[in-house]
Amino acid sequence: MTRDYIHKRHVKVLGILSVLFLIASIYFYRQDSFVIFRGLRGVICFAFLALMYFFQQKSVNWVVAVFLLLYGSSSIATIWYDNPNIANISMGLNFAAFMVLIGALSPKINFKKMNGFFASIFVVLILVNGYLFYMFIEMIRDFALNDFHFFLIFLGAMSLILSTLFCLLYNHEISSKTSLLFTLFVFILVFAEVFRVIALYEFAYGNYSVYIARALVLLGISLLVHYELTEKKPSEVLGKK
Numbered sequence: 003m004t005r006d007y008i009h010k011r012h013v014k015v016l017g018i019l020s021v022l023f024l025i026a027s028i029y030f031y032r033q034d035s036f037v038i039f040r041g042l043r044g045v046i047c048f049a050f051l052a053l054m055y056f057f058q059q060k061s062v063n064w065v066v067a068v069f070l071l072l073y074g075s076s077s078i079a080t081i082w083y084d085n086p087n088i089a090n091i092s093m094g095l096n097f098a099a100f101m102v103l104i105g106a107l108s109p110k111i112n113f114k115k116m117n118g119f120f121a122s123i124f125v126v127l128i129l130v131n132g133y134l135f136y137m138f139i140e141m142i143r144d145f146a147l148n149d150f151h152f153f154l155i156f157l158g159a160m161s162l163i164l165s166t167l168f169c170l171l172y173n174h175e176i177s178s179k180t181s182l183l184f185t186l187f188v189f190i191l192v193f194a195e196v197f198r199v200i201a202l203y204e205f206a207y208g209n210y211s212v213y214i215a216r217a218l219v220l221l222g223i224s225l226l227v228h229y230e231l232t233e234k235k236p237s238e239v240l241g242k243k
Contacts, residue, residue: 012057019049019086020220027216031209040080043219045073050141050223054230065106065241066230070223072099086147093154100161103188106240110175135163138199145203162192180234187225194218 021044030038054062076095082088128179138159146152169188173181197215200206207214 009206013228015053016050016224016227019053020224023049023220024213024217028213033211035118037081040083041078043080043216044074044076044078046220046223047071047077050227054227057231063230063239063241065102066226069099069102072102073094085153089147090151090154093151093158097158097161100158100165103240104161104164104168107165107172110240111168111171112175122166135159141205142199142203158195162195166192176238178235178238180229180232180238183225183229183232184240187222190218190225191222192221194222 023042027039027042030042047070047127051074054066072095076092076099079092079095080087083092089179139156142159143152146155165188169185173185175181181222194215197211197218201211201215205211
């Protein structure tokens with residue numbers, strides 16, 4: 003079975019791999035193997051990164067590779083999240099991962115090309131997200147391990163909001179199948195982060211929030227890999243002007 007043969011069917015490969023990881027995650031969580039469950043989140047990122055290298059070898063986009071390395075490392079660090087220093091490292095890596103996306107998206111955005119209607123929607127989104135951001139911070143404040151940890155939570159939440167806004171502008175600017183794929187990836191991953199917080203602090207939904215968070219992570223990372231493996235115009239490629 004050749005690499006090209008598998009590449010043409012990479013969507014099925016991503017789907018099968020995601021289902022296997024989801025089943026494994028649910029199994030270890032139900033067995034109270036929380037160390038393995040948390041570690042699997044990082045393994046997922048590294049496994050999908052390895053899959054990209056298998057398909058593309060030296061042509062993997064550095065933006066996607068660095069994001070998965072940082073995001074996966076942040077997930078691995080959550081194994082020791084009860085340690086304040088490790089928790090700070092985990093949050094810092096998570097923040098850095100999303101800043102990589104924001105930095106790659108920013109050159110693709112041209113605010114001058116926004117029409118009045120889209121600009122109005124953009125302003126509304128900023129106001130709504132700002133309010134939700136404020137509510138989120140207030141909910142998390144009492145759960146922070148220390149002041150620096152709370153500051154990193156603040157930065158992380160801000161990076162999530164900026165990521166969604168920037169990818170919307172990126173999709174508006176490019177308006178293609180691949181830009182839509184990337185936008186879906188960002189939004190799904192943001193929802194995964196929200197449900198991870200809900201699960202971690204047991205705000206609602208019980209174990210379902212845990213399963214939803216893991217399923218959304220798998221779906222988001224799968225979309226990112228699919229985006230990377232899809233043919234793109236030079237103007238669509240992140241990390242290049």
